Amino acid sequence: MTLVAVTKGREPETVRRVLVDGGHKVLGENRLQEWRDKHEHLPSDVTWHLVGHLQRNKVRYCRPFALIHSLDSLRLAEALEAEGARHAHVFAVLIQVNVAREASKYGVAPADAADLLAATGDMPHVRVDGVMTIAPYHDDPEEARSVFREARRLRDRLGVPALSMGMSGDLEVAVEEGATLVRVGSALFEPGPG
Numbered sequence: 001m002t003l004v005a006v007t008k009g010r011e012p013e014t015v016r017r018v019l020v021d022g023g024h025k026v027l028g029e030n031r032l033q034e035w036r037d038k039h040e041h042l043p044s045d046v047t048w049h050l051v052g053h054l055q056r057n058k059v060r061y062c063r064p065f066a067l068i069h070s071l072d073s074l075r076l077a078e079a080l081e082a083e084g085a086r087h088a089h090v091f092a093v094l095i096q097v098n099v100a101r102e103a104s105k106y107g108v109a110p111a112d113a114a115d116l117l118a119a120t121g122d123m124p125h126v127r128v129d130g131v132m133t134i135a136p137y138h139d140d141p142e143e144a145r146s147v148f149r150e151a152r153r154l155r156d157r158l159g160v161p162a163l164s165m166g167m168s169g170d171l172e173v174a175v176e177e178g179a180t181l182v183r184v185g186s187a188l189f190e191p192g193p194g
């Protein structure tokens, strides 16, 4: 299981102190612009994941990311394929699935994930490593369990290895349900109880 330490909204100095000095080497960012301003101020031996929505016209900034968690359309896959072909670069991606079908969230419907995966079969510069999902926000993390379970079943059906799910509020449930990557921000940066 990999903990992706999500640094959005934090100053580079804070990120360095809390994460890098604390031994975290896999960092997540959800806003490209913020990443561009920030990563130069951080050690170069960290691995970056893009966890937030990616616009097609921004794919040219994405080669430094070891994993893009947010493939949410065929058109984005095509843009990544074209960019990868230009630079002989293979993008590793996760298909973001909107399991709970929330209007406010990106991601493909679960029923469309297999078609998107199949389409990338013709794209030598896009490699789908797994599935990512974001559970609806609830005070009770148990509410996320059925969403995580469905994401895992979908991942199993697709036959891909990675499963990115769980954030500060629901990461324990996500791990119980088989997450291989959890994306944690506030729990690492904000002092908890005690």
Ligand SMILES: *Cc1c(COP(=O)(O)O)cnc(C)c1O
Residues within 6 Å of the ligand: 006, 008, 030, 051, 052, 134, 167, 168, 169, 183, 184, 185, 186, 187
């Ligand atoms: C911010 C963010 C996280 C981390 O959220 P926390 O609640 O701070 O742990 C995880 N995934 C995505 C996509 C995010 O944007």
